[in-house]
Amino acid sequence: MSxxxxxxxxxxxxxxxxxxxxxxxxxxxxxxxxxxxxxxGSGKSTVLRILMTLESIxxxxxxxxxxxxxxEQKDGKLxxxxxxxxxxxxxxxxxxxxxxxLFPHMSVLRNITEGPVxxxxxxxxxxxxxxxxxxxxxxxANQAQKYPHQLSGGQQQRVGIARALAMRPxxxxxxxxxxxxxxxxxxxxxxxxxxxxxxxxLTMLLVTHEMRFAREVSDRVCFFDKGKIKEQGTPEELFxxxxxxxxxxxxxxxxxx
Amino acid sequence: MLFGFEWDTSNDLVFAVSILPILLRGMIVTIxxxxxxFFVALILGLIFAALKAAPLKIIxxxxxxxxxxxxxxxxxxxxxxxxxxxxEYGLVFPAFLTGALALGLQYSAYTAEVYRAGIEAIAKGQHxxxxxxxxTSLRTFTHVVLPQAVPRIVPAMGNYLVSIMKDVPVLxxxxxxxxxxxxQIVGDRTFNYxxxxxxxxxxxxxxTLVASSGVRWLDQTLPKRGLSLK
Ligand SMILES: Nc1ncnc2c1ncn2[C@@H]1O[C@H](COP(=O)(O)OP(=O)(O)O)[C@@H](O)[C@H]1O
Ligand SMILES: [Mg+2]
Numbered sequence: 403m404s405x406x407x408x409x410x411x412x413x414x415x416x417x418x419x420x421x422x423x424x425x426x427x428x429x430x431x432x433x434x435x436x437x438x439x440x441x442x443g444s445g446k447s448t449v450l451r452i453l454m455t456l457e458s459i460x461x462x463x464x465x466x467x468x469x470x471x472x473x474e475q476k477d478g479k480l481x482x483x484x485x486x487x488x489x490x491x492x493x494x495x496x497x498x499x500x501x502x503x504l505f506p507h508m509s510v511l512r513n514i515t516e517g518p519v520x521x522x523x524x525x526x527x528x529x530x531x532x533x534x535x536x537x538x539x540x541x542x543a544n545q546a547q548k549y550p551h552q553l554s555g556g557q558q559q560r561v562g563i564a565r566a567l568a569m570r571p572x573x574x575x576x577x578x579x580x581x582x583x584x585x586x587x588x589x590x591x592x593x594x595x596x597x598x599x600x601x602x603x604l605t606m607l608l609v610t611h612e613m614r615f616a617r618e619v620s621d622r623v624c625f626f627d628k629g630k631i632k633e634q635g636t637p638e639e640l641f642x643x644x645x646x647x648x649x650x651x652x653x654x655x656x657x658x659x
Numbered sequence: 660m661l662f663g664f665e666w667d668t669s670n671d672l673v674f675a676v677s678i679l680p681i682l683l684r685g686m687i688v689t690i691x692x693x694x695x696x697f698f699v700a701l702i703l704g705l706i707f708a709a710l711k712a713a714p715l716k717i718i719x720x721x722x723x724x725x726x727x728x729x730x731x732x733x734x735x736x737x738x739x740x741x742x743x744x745x746x747e748y749g750l751v752f753p754a755f756l757t758g759a760l761a762l763g764l765q766y767s768a769y770t771a772e773v774y775r776a777g778i779e780a781i782a783k784g785q786h787x788x789x790x791x792x793x794x795t796s797l798r799t800f801t802h803v804v805l806p807q808a809v810p811r812i813v814p815a816m817g818n819y820l821v822s823i824m825k826d827v828p829v830l831x832x833x834x835x836x837x838x839x840x841x842x843q844i845v846g847d848r849t850f851n852y853x854x855x856x857x858x859x860x861x862x863x864x865x866x867t868l869v870a871s872s873g874v875r876w877l878d879q880t881l882p883k884r885g886l887s888l889k
Contacts (some may be wrong), residue, residue: 429733454787454791455790456787456790458790489793492790492791492793493793495791496791497783497791499787499788501784503782503784503785503787503788504788505785505788505803506884506885507807507882507884507885507886507887507888508887508888509887510695512888515794516794516802517792517793517794520798520802521792521794523791550886551884564790565792569792569793596771615732616796
């Protein structure tokens with residue numbers, strides 16, 4: 403049964419004269435764990451940022467769970483999405499940033515509960531209980547009262563994951579979640595993401611350079627090059643038997659480096 | 660009011676002691692004008708900063724023009740404008756209030772810049788995280804941007820507080836009895852300007868030093884990472 407939750411249909415994204423996504427077609431099934439790999443500047447982050455509505459699109463249609471993200475129906479026509487439409491759509495997605503982007507003036511607990519209380523309308527008590535469960539899950543029980551600067555990078559990123567999950571998104575977007583971390587802290591964050599990948603219903607889109615990890619957790623790996631998917635397949639197919647010369651070059655460079 | 664009695668100017672020290680009470684009263688007026696003007700500058704400046712940052716040009720452009728005009732013209736023009744022009748439209752305020760408003764208006768053009776710089780210094784990632792969590796723009800501003808901007812803008816705002824204090828004597832031209840005006844009246848009556856003016860200088864120095872150290876204390880006390888939200 404095919405149940406598409408994310409659909410990029412001939413999507414073009416330009417920054418001025420620079421075309422970053424070039425008529426991209428890209429689908430993700432509900433519950434699928436997809437890893438995006440590719441050289442720097444190939445448009446990986448842009449795909450996630452468009453989904454998180456941090457970046458608009460120039461052409462084409464992006465749909466989330468069957469509904470256009472950057473457009474809405476008005477008088478029978480597809481028009482540019484209003485902020486109200488974006489707000490409605492955004493609740494389906496959560497994002498984990500390379501630089502964590504925690505709120506430095508809020509405690510760990512407040513970082514996680516602010517959205518559920520102020521956006522979703524949960525009671526403080528409920529939000530707090532949810533936050534404590536999530537902190538437990540990411541291995542940070544008892545750190546709720548600390549401030550971000552009192553935590554290591556790995557701990558901060560795990561708070562970032564808990565904060566995004568607290569909004570109960572259908573789709574989680576991870577943009578190089580371990581790239582800003584010291585090597586010895588990468589493992590603890592990947593372990594949390596791997597545990598999340600066990601969740602059947604959660605759709606995950608992960609941009610990473612951790613090839614071994616991508617191989618373990620993904621259902622599918624997409625190799626991006628120049629704003630298009632150059633090659634995709636199961637981790638087995640893509641890592642052991644890449645068809646495209648570009649893919650082979652890229653994998654060789656990453657695995658050697 | 661205070662100037663009905665005679666002062667003995669034969670001895671500087673006795674003279675100084677005898678005029679100290681009325682100079683201190685003038686000083687209170689100066690302090691009141693300073694804080695009221697500063698308060699107005701903080702509020703108006705924030706409004707100007709928000710308007711100038713508005714995405715719509717028909718909002719941001721006039722706001723930019725008004726602040727530019729204010730910045731490019733002397734305080735005295737603003738003051739005369741409020742003092743002489745507004746009453747023609749039926750808006751009559753006491754001289755003190757008019758003066759404090761003029762100070763606040765003048766400095767709002769500067770505080771708007773301080774706000775702008777403080778707000779722009781907030782990392783892009785903070786806005787993106789707020790958006791990803793579906794915060795409204797207003798909530799992002801009040802709960803994410805402003806608490807982090809405040810500690811950064813305190814030193815610059817403190818400098819403007821001191822500048823406002825030093826500009827208060829301008830209000831004497833519209834009859835506000837601030838400290839320098841009092842000293843001048845005393846001088847006019849006694850033909851001794853040296854003592855009252857020196858005293859005003861000394862009192863000003865004390866006020867400036869106190870204000871500056873207060874600002875420094877605040878700067879060191881506020882958490883650098885932003886006002887913490889409990
Ligand atoms: N806001 C922007 N303005 C201009 N160019 C941008 C902007 N964001 C990204 N780009 C450019 O778009 C290209 C793709 O960026 P990105 O999606 O971040 O690549 P990746 O994540 O694959 O490294 C890069 O060349 C980048 O410089
Ligand atoms: Mg990137």
